[in-house]
Every structure is written in C-alpha cells, then in structure tokens.
Amino acid sequence: MENNKAFTLANGGKASFFYCHCHFLPLHHRYRKNRKDFFVGRVEKDVTSPRLSGEELHDVVSEYDDIVFGLQSGKQKFLGFGLTHNWVKRSIFFKLPYWKTNLLRHNLDVMHIEKNMFENIFNTVMDVKGKAKDNIKARLDIALYCNRKNMELVYDESRVAKPRASFVLEKNAQLLVYKWLKSLRFPDGHVSNISRLVNIEDYKLYGMKSHDCHVLMQTLIPLAFRDLLPKGI
Amino acid sequence: MDDRSWMYRDSPQGLRRMDYCNGVQGFINFVTSIPINFTGGGIRCPCRKCENKKYLHPDVVMMHLLHKGFMENYQCWYAHEEVFVSESERRMEETVVGSISSANNVHEAANDNTNPYRNMVIDAMRMNQGNGSQCPIIEEELNADAARFFDLLKDSDEPLWDGCTNHSKLSAVAQVFTIKSDHRLSEAGYDKIIEWARSILPEGNRLKENFYAAKSMMKPLGLGYQKINMCPNFCMLYYLKNAEMTECITCGHSRYKPRTGRGKNLVAYKKLRYFPITPRLQRLFMSPRTAEHMTWHQAHHAVDEVMVHPSNGEAWKCFNSVHPHFSAESRNVHLGLCTDGFNPSGSFAAPYSCWPVILTVYNLPPGMCMRPEFMFLSTVIPGPRSPGQNIDVCLRPLIDELAQLWSSGALIYDISRKQNFLMRAALMWTTMIFQLTECFLVGARMGNSHVHTAWKTTRHSR
Numbered sequence: 161m162e163n164n165k166a167f168t169l170a171n172g173g174k175a176s177f178f179y180c181h182c183h184f185l186p187l188h189h190r191y192r193k194n195r196k197d198f199f200v201g202r203v204e205k206d207v208t209s210p211r212l213s214g215e216e217l218h219d220v221v222s223e224y225d226d227i228v229f230g231l232q233s234g235k236q237k238f239l240g241f242g243l244t245h246n247w248v249k250r251s252i253f254f255k256l257p258y259w260k261t262n263l264l265r266h267n268l269d270v271m272h273i274e275k276n277m278f279e280n281i282f283n284t285v286m287d288v289k290g291k292a293k294d295n296i297k298a299r300l301d302i303a304l305y306c307n308r309k310n311m312e313l314v315y316d317e318s319r320v321a322k323p324r325a326s327f328v329l330e331k332n333a334q335l336l337v338y339k340w341l342k343s344l345r346f347p348d349g350h351v352s353n354i355s356r357l358v359n360i361e362d363y364k365l366y367g368m369k370s371h372d373c374h375v376l377m378q379t380l381i382p383l384a385f386r387d388l389l390p391k392g393i
Numbered sequence: 394m395d396d397r398s399w400m401y402r403d404s405p406q407g408l409r410r411m412d413y414c415n416g417v418q419g420f421i422n423f424v425t426s427i428p429i430n431f432t433g434g435g436i437r438c439p440c441r442k443c444e445n446k447k448y449l450h451p452d453v454v455m456m457h458l459l460h461k462g463f464m465e466n467y468q469c470w471y472a473h474e475e476v477f478v479s480e481s482e483r484r485m486e487e488t489v490v491g492s493i494s495s496a497n498n499v500h501e502a503a504n505d506n507t508n509p510y511r512n513m514v515i516d517a518m519r520m521n522q523g524n525g526s527q528c529p530i531i532e533e534e535l536n537a538d539a540a541r542f543f544d545l546l547k548d549s550d551e552p553l554w555d556g557c558t559n560h561s562k563l564s565a566v567a568q569v570f571t572i573k574s575d576h577r578l579s580e581a582g583y584d585k586i587i588e589w590a591r592s593i594l595p596e597g598n599r600l601k602e603n604f605y606a607a608k609s610m611m612k613p614l615g616l617g618y619q620k621i622n623m624c625p626n627f628c629m630l631y632y633l634k635n636a637e638m639t640e641c642i643t644c645g646h647s648r649y650k651p652r653t654g655r656g657k658n659l660v661a662y663k664k665l666r667y668f669p670i671t672p673r674l675q676r677l678f679m680s681p682r683t684a685e686h687m688t689w690h691q692a693h694h695a696v697d698e699v700m701v702h703p704s705n706g707e708a709w710k711c712f713n714s715v716h717p718h719f720s721a722e723s724r725n726v727h728l729g730l731c732t733d734g735f736n737p738s739g740s741f742a743a744p745y746s747c748w749p750v751i752l753t754v755y756n757l758p759p760g761m762c763m764r765p766e767f768m769f770l771s772t773v774i775p776g777p778r779s780p781g782q783n784i785d786v787c788l789r790p791l792i793d794e795l796a797q798l799w800s801s802g803a804l805i806y807d808i809s810r811k812q813n814f815l816m817r818a819a820l821m822w823t824t825m826i827f828q829l830t831e832c833f834l835v836g837a838r839m840g841n842s843h844v845h846t847a848w849k850t851t852r853h854s855r
Contacts, residue, residue, distance in 0.1 A: 229783045230628030230643040252785035252792050258819055261715045264708035267824040
C-alpha cells in the first residue's frame with residue numbers, strides 16, 4: 161500500500177511490521193519520538209491512513225477485475241503492483257450485490273492465531289531447539305535495526321557466541337516448569353490432560369490442541385513465568 | 394393435551410414445585426406405557442442436557458428431569474410418540490398422507506403412524522408439496538419427483554421379509570447407514586456385513602445387496618450434490634455455458650483423461666463437488682424442531698453490551714439497517730463462510746490439500762449455530778495442490794447461488810408458521826486463518842491495511 165512501512169528483514173527474510181503500529185498512537189505520544197528503544201533514529205510523524213469504506217474499496221478493486229485464472233494467475237501483475245498497491249485480483253465475493261455494504265467482510269480465526277502466538281512465546285522462552293524465534297538471524301537483524309547491545313552476537317576470534325537473552329529461562333528453571341506442568345490436574349472437561357503432553361526428557365510439549373494452547377496462554381503461562389522471569393518482562 | 398404449564402414453572406426460591414414432581418411422574422408413566430419408546434434400549438431423556446438424544450433407564454430419566462428440568466419448548470412430547478396436537482398440523486398431515494394413498498393405494502400402510510422412517514419420508518415429501526402448491530409451472534417435474542417418491546414410500550412400508558413386523562426395507566437400510574457412518578465403516582466392509590446379514594435372514598428377504606444399491610434407493614430423499622468437472626490447473630469450471638467443452642480455454646489442458654482399454658465412460662481429471670445450499674436451508678424450515686429457531690436472531694432479548702451472538706454485533710446491525718427489505722423478514726437466512734485446507738490422509742501422508750468450504754447458519758441460537766449438524770458443507774475443492782488465489786473459480790457455483798438467493802429468493806414452506814414464504818439469504822462474512830484471508834479472499838498480498846482492519850474488528854464477531 162501507499163503508506164506502508166512494512167519491510168523485509170535483511171537476515172530473517174520475512175516481512176516485518178516492526179514499529180509500524182506506532183502511527184496508531186496519539187500525535188504527542190513519547191514512543192513516537194523514541195529514537196533509542198525501537199528503530200534506531202526513527203521518529204514517527206505519520207498518522208493512520210484512513211480506513212476505506214466498502215464502497216470505496218469496491219471502486220478501487222474494480223480496476224483489477226480482468227484476471228485470467230490458472231497456472232499463470234500468480235505471475236500476472238497489474239500496473240504498479242508492489243509500489244502503489246498490492247492488489248492481485250477482485251475477489252469473487254464482490255459479485256454479491258450487497259458485499260460492498262458489509263461492515264465486516266472477513267474474520268480471522270482467533271483460536272488459530274492464539275495457538276501460533278502461544279507456540280512462538282513458549283518455544284522462545286523455553287528455548288526449544290529449532291522452534292525458538294530468538295535465533296542467530298534475529299540477532300543479526302537486531303544489530304541492524306535496533307540499539308540493543310546486550311542482544312548482539314559476540315565475535316570472539318574464531319568463535320561466535322550468542323549471549324543468553326533475559327527472556328529465556330535457564331535449564332533448571334525450564335525443568336521446574338515442565339515438572340510443574342507434569343503434576344497439574346484439571347477439572348473434567350476443562351482441558352486435555354496436559355501432564356500427558358509433557359515430555360521431560362525432550363524438554364518439549366507434544367500434541368497440543370488449540371484449546372490447550374488457549375488454557376495455557378490464559379491461565380498457566382502467567383503463573384509460571386511471573387516468578388521465573390525477571391520483572392521487566 | 395392436558396395442561397403442561399407445570400413443566401417450566403419453578404417456585405420463587407428456584408426449587409421444584411410439587412406439581413412438577415407429580416408431572417414428571419406422570420410423564421414417566423405415559424412414556425413407559427408405550428412400548429415403542431423402548432426401541433433404543435431405554436427411553437429418550439428430554440432433560441435440558443440430553444435433549445432427547447440419549448436413551449436411558451426410566452429411573453435415570455426421572456432423576457435427570459428433577460435435577461435439570463425439561464429441555465426448551467417440549468410441551469408436546471413429540472419424541473415420545475405423543476401425536477401432534479395442533480389442528481392445522483394434523484390437517485396437513487392428513488392431506489399429505491391422503492394424496493399419497495389415493496395415488497398409490499398404500500392407504501393402510503400410510504395410516505400406520507408409528508414408523509419413524511416413514512415420517513422421514515413424509516418430511517421430505519412436504520418440501521415438494523410446499524413448493525408445488527404455489528408453483529404450477531414446475532408441476533411436470535414434480536410429478537416425476539412424486540413418482541420416485543411414491544416408490545420410496547412403498548419401499549419404506551414393505552416388510553424386510555414376508556412376516557417381518559419390526560423392520561421395513563427402508564428402515565433396515567437407514568439403520569445400517571447410521572452404523573456405517575458412526576463407525577466409519579468402509580464400503581467393502583459394509584458390503585461384507587450385508588452379505589453376511591443376508592445369509593442369516595430368511596429366504597426371499599428384501600435387504601439391498603450392497604452399498605451402491607442401498608444408496609440408489611435412498612437417493613430420492615434428496616440432498617444430493619453436483620459433480621462439476623474442472624481444469625486441473627484451476628483455470629475454469631466446465632459449468633453453465635462451458636459445460637460441453639472438452640478443453641480448457643486458458644491452458645488448453647484436456648478435460649478428460651485419455652481412454653484406456655475398452656472403458657466407455659470418459660473420466661475427468663478433476664471434479665469439484667458442489668452441494669446446493671437451497672434444499673438444505675429448506676430442510677431447516679421443514680422440521681418443526683429447527684424451523685422455530687430460524688427467527689431466534691431477531692426474537693431473543695439482547696442485554697446491552699453483552700455479546701452472545703453475532704446478531705448483537707455492529708456488523709449485523711449495520712447490515713440490517715442498510716438492507717431494510719432483507720431484515721424485515723426475520724426468516725431470511727444470514728450465512729457465514731469458512732474454509733481451510735487439510736490433508737484427508739493425515740499430515741504425514743503424501744502431500745494433498747483438499748479444501749472444504751463450509752457455510753454456517755447464523756439465524757440459529759448460539760448453542761445450535763456452531764453444531765456440526767447445522768454447518769453445511771457447500772463445496773469440496775479437490776487437490777493435490779491448493780487452489781491459492783484461483784479459489785474464485787471454485788467458488789463460482791456457490792456465489793451464483795447466493796446471488797440468486799439474494800435477488801429472487803426461493804419459495805419455502807415454513808412448518809412453524811404453516812405458510813409458504815420467499816426466503817432470501819445473505820452471506821455476512823467469511824472466517825478463516827490469517828494467511829488465507831489476505832491472499833485468497835481479500836485479493837491482496839502481504840501488507841494490506843484492510844486485512845488489519847478486519848483483525849481489529851474480529852473480536853466483536855466472536
């Protein structure tokens with residue numbers, strides 16, 4: 161989109177919205193002028209771009225109607241794609257005469273998102289190998305965009321060391337959490353038997369359903385991490 | 394019917410009154426006096442939790458009723474073989490049954506009111522009757538339908554073997570079908586069991602010999618689906634004006650697989666399964682148990698600031714105010730759509746992504762509208778690759794039908810009010826996981842602000 165500040169991470173290779181939400185803040189909010197803690201040296205002056213109503217959106221999207229479906233559909237690009245807009249087609253739902261008047265056209269599966277969030281948070285804090293988001297590439301990106309010296313990689317002659325982040329639990333603390341989860345018992349029908357999902361040898365949770373993630377996220381994680389992690393987190 | 398007001402009346406302290414306890418005792422006596430109530434191994438429990446779905450011992454049922462109370466709207470004990478009391482209802486039953494009997498001389502059999510499988514057939518028949526009474530144009534079709542239907546009715550009353558009293562041809566097949574789907578029996582397994590069952594049944598029994606024959610017999614009941622051939626590259630559907638083509642317009646891929654051997658039938662590369670939504674919505678209005686709930690979204694009393702149903706949400710109210718013609722008829726149907734890809738043979742099997750598209754009826758109360766029986770599968774998009782942004786091609790039959798349901802509607806018989814009405818339907822929104830929303834349905838790639846507005850507004854729809 162025109163006013164989009166999303167960018168691709170140089171090392172992680174993923175689209176990132178880091179710090180983009182700052183334009184939702186009030187104009188004089190101190191985070192907007194904070195050059196130190198988020199993006200190094202960036203001051204956010206933009207305000208939120210106006211939200212298009214259904215009718216306006218319909219007018220915009222109608223331009224992108226003549227698309228040929230099939231193998232080639234991903235390769236067709238409308239003029240200005242990636243620069244001024246990101247549209248690839250006019251959705252077939254706009255063929256319904258009332259679709260443009262709908263206030264809420266698409267919903268997101270909140271349970272699914274919560275599951276993803278839980279997995280990311282839990283695996284990062286418990287430092288699960290291969291699943292944690294706090295990896296080498298992330299550290300390289302932090303060095304590139306932020307001013308967080310304690311998170312940067314330490315180059316020591318022939319070796320590279322990754323300093324432990326403050327939000328990652330130590331091994332004995334992890335063991336404590338897993339043992340606690342193993343011993344938990346719940347009322348009937350509240351959640352699946354979590355103690356069966358814990359594998360202490362592997363330091364992992366197996367076979368979590370999205371509802372289990374919901375319960376852990378809402379009630380158990382705050383309890384577990386409040387005492388084990390430092391106060392600022 | 395005697396006075397049933399005791400069923401939903403409690404003393405001011407929330408305790409059971411004496412007349413409630415006596416009433417429950419009367420209910421149990423009534424139910425146990427009719428032997429057919431014991432067919433499921435016990436009697437149906439009409440308590441708030443079991444809702445006539447469980448078969449339990451009468452003593453347990455009594456305890457449930459004293460403890461939990463009756464389920465809602467159960468003044469007429471229809472699931473316990475109490476005959477319908479409403480006059481107009483009875484009249485209609487008679488006309489339907491009468492017309493069938495006069496046409497086919499199955500009068501004696503049709504008068505037998507105790508066979509649930511015959512009621513199932515009559516339910517299906519009412520749908521056709523309801524349409525026929527106001528649409529003389531389709532009478533020709535109706536007759537053909539009716540003929541098939543009468544065959545089915547005859548089937549339903551023919552005993553399984555001469556002298557069999559408790560099973561008809563149809564009831565036997567319907568029960569085996571239930572077992573098949575409950576226990577996920579394969580087709581081959583079904584055939585083997587039927588083969589065995591036929592061998593122990595008396596000579597000259599009428600049990601259908603295999604799954605295919607049984608399915609052909611059940612087919613006239615309705616709720617079928619269409620198979621629409623499609624280009625394996627998701628370019629187009631062989632649908633409507635393209636129905637006769639044999640090659641894809643865009644990529645030139647052949648529609649059918651090359652013939653091998655002596656096979657006569659042409660086999661398409663890819664088939665889309667489309668389940669028309671109108672007959673399924675019709676069924677909701679056909680059954681007295683669901684028809685009354687179809688207006689729940691307007692009838693219920695909303696407590697301010699409490700979101701119990703999407704109809705309390707902003708989007709719903711806005712839709713109704715923009716389309717007053719639509720909202721004036723509370724029986725008009727509000728639908729939601731959701732889809733996701735999955736691998737039917739498990740996540741560790743060969744990669745194959747099948748996309749079911751499911752419609753939800755939001756007219757129903759919250760306890761019902763998220764139940765699997767009220768979620769209608771409308772399209773099955775075959776794999777092995779996911780359709781990606783070509784999903785528009787596959788959704789075309791659905792969107793065409795939805796557009797038609799919006800503009801002209803469908804004539805439907807509503808059993809709760811005993812009248813025909815023109816039902817219209819609107820798709821309120823879609824629900825799916827984050828990544829899909831942006832690239833498949835909204836029509837934009839990563840970084841689109843409208844996706845994020847959807848994200849913010851999600852909370853009040855759930």
